[in-house]
Amino acid sequence: MGRFNDGVSFKESVLDDVVRVESLVKSYSSAVGAVPVLRGLTLGFPRHRLTAVMGPSGSGKSTLLHCAAGLDRPTSGRVTLGGTDLGTASRRTLSRIHRRRIGFVFQSFNLLPMLTAAENIALPLRLAGQRPRHEHIAGLLDQIGLAGLAGRRPAGLSGGQQQRVAIARALAVKPDVVFADEPTGALDGVSSRQVLDLLRAAVDRYAQSVVMVTHDPVAASRADSVIFLVDGQVRDTLDHPTVEDVSARVGRWDR
Ligand SMILES: Nc1ncnc2c1ncn2[C@@H]1O[C@H](COP(=O)(O)OP(=O)(O)OP(=O)(O)O)[C@@H](O)[C@H]1O
Numbered sequence: 001m002g003r004f005n006d007g008v009s010f011k012e013s014v015l016d017d018v019v020r021v022e023s024l025v026k027s028y029s030s031a032v033g034a035v036p037v038l039r040g041l042t043l044g045f046p047r048h049r050l051t052a053v054m055g056p057s058g059s060g061k062s063t064l065l066h067c068a069a070g071l072d073r074p075t076s077g078r079v080t081l082g083g084t085d086l087g088t089a090s091r092r093t094l095s096r097i098h099r100r101r102i103g104f105v106f107q108s109f110n111l112l113p114m115l116t117a118a119e120n121i122a123l124p125l126r127l128a129g130q131r132p133r134h135e136h137i138a139g140l141l142d143q144i145g146l147a148g149l150a151g152r153r154p155a156g157l158s159g160g161q162q163q164r165v166a167i168a169r170a171l172a173v174k175p176d177v178v179f180a181d182e183p184t185g186a187l188d189g190v191s192s193r194q195v196l197d198l199l200r201a202a203v204d205r206y207a208q209s210v211v212m213v214t215h216d217p218v219a220a221s222r223a224d225s226v227i228f229l230v231d232g233q234v235r236d237t238l239d240h241p242t243v244e245d246v247s248a249r250v251g252r253w254d255r
């Protein structure tokens with residue numbers, strides 16, 4: 001199964017996308033009228049894969065992620081998760097989906113400062129009405145290499161450690177998909193690698209689906225495929241990316 005196998009029909013590969021966007025248009029109003037940011041995107045994010053989204057600053061990467069995650073409504077077109085159209089879903093449906101089926105990771109970690117690492121990770125489970133099991137949280141802390149720091153608050157953790165907590169928090173409810181907007185953008189090389197190792201493990205060992213925006217060809221090369229956006233349209237895609245292939249494509253427009 002999956003779009004990387006030979007002989008998979010188009011229909012099957014479409015069914016295997018965790019989130020699909022079709023003819024997605026997003027415009028913002030300005031003094032000079034509506035300014036289109038996404039100009040009719042049609043694409044799918046494959047299930048059980050790590051997909052990277054790249055493109056110049058202002059090309060619409062964050063806007064795409066926010067629309068695909070149902071954090072922002074499209075101007076027109078469709079965004080579907082399973083059978084649900086996120087663009088037209090009620091607020092109640094959307095908040096249920098955000099509690100259980102979609103995780104989001106930001107460049108700036110966004111942990112709650114008064115809660116410990118363990119409490120931050122457990123929070124989405126509580127919000128989803130579940131009682132967090134100690135072993136589950138301990139297992140997640142272990143996976144992110146912070147078993148000994150369960151009781152630390154964010155201020156006592158490095159940026160890389162905070163980001164790993166944020167990823168564990170996103171994964172805690174076993175969502176259908178995790179969206180990460182430049183998750184390594186604020187990190188040094190070593191911390192970036194640990195965060196990428198973690199996202200890779202989430203996909204390879206725990207069958208999660210992850211979509212990650214990045215400017216870094218090294219980060220993108222850890223993905224299964226890369227989508228290149230320019231001016232709110234897909235300019236190119238690359239499967240099994242290497243750093244060299246990604247850098248060559250980025251070099252054409254990202255300087
Ligand atoms: N809420 C908003 N209101 C008006 N314009 C917006 C809004 N959000 C984004 N834009 C505009 O949409 C365009 C795309 O923004 P977006 O944040 O999606 O780009 P990006 O590819 O994520 O860029 P970066 O790499 O700098 O993060 C930009 O021109 C931005 O100014």
Ligand SMILES: [Mg+2]
Nearest residue numbers: 061062063181
């Ligand atoms: Mg952005």
